Amino acid sequence: ARHFAGIHGPELDGTNDHKHDLIAHIIAQHGVAPETAIMIGDREFDVLAAARNGIPTVGVTWGYGSKEELEGAGAAALCGTPVDLASTIQTLMGAKAVNAPRFPSAEPPAACRRRSPGRP
Numbered sequence: 001a002r003h004f005a006g007i008h009g010p011e012l013d014g015t016n017d018h019k020h021d022l023i024a025h026i027i028a029q030h031g032v033a034p035e036t037a038i039m040i041g042d043r044e045f046d047v048l049a050a051a052r053n054g055i056p057t058v059g060v061t062w063g064y065g066s067k068e069e070l071e072g073a074g075a076a077a078l079c080g081t082p083v084d085l086a087s088t089i090q091t092l093m094g095a096k097a098v099n100a101p102r103f104p105s106a107e108p109p110a111a112c113r114r115r116s117p118g119r120p
Helices: 019-030 044-052 067-073 082-093
Strands: 039-041 057-060 077-079 112-114
Touching: 019 044, 039 044, 044 057, 044 067, 057 067, 057 082, 067 077, 077 082
Parallel strands: 039 057, 057 077
Antiparallel strands: 077 112
8 A cells, every 4th residue: 555546457347348448537636747757568459558657667578478579569668577666767758756765876687677668
């Protein structure tokens, strides 16, 4: 409960059945500005739904999707291990929203790198 403001998913009646609608509902319900949010996802559907709402995605490669799928969908950063997720988020957000220890270099570990625009 300390790290989450809510748990959300589609309703049984089909409300918010599309991921982009669900994300829009969540940011509206919690008053979150898209520029202060990050999506963490393992499939292209996560990346695309977040992008429709103006939210960048950290693609995690330990889930169902491949690195190539996440890159192709436009993930802002890729992360290869759960241990490195907090530092990747800090780097992507400029260390605004995460209260986790920073790496002294402010560079993400080798397992997690921010993608350069225009580079695969």
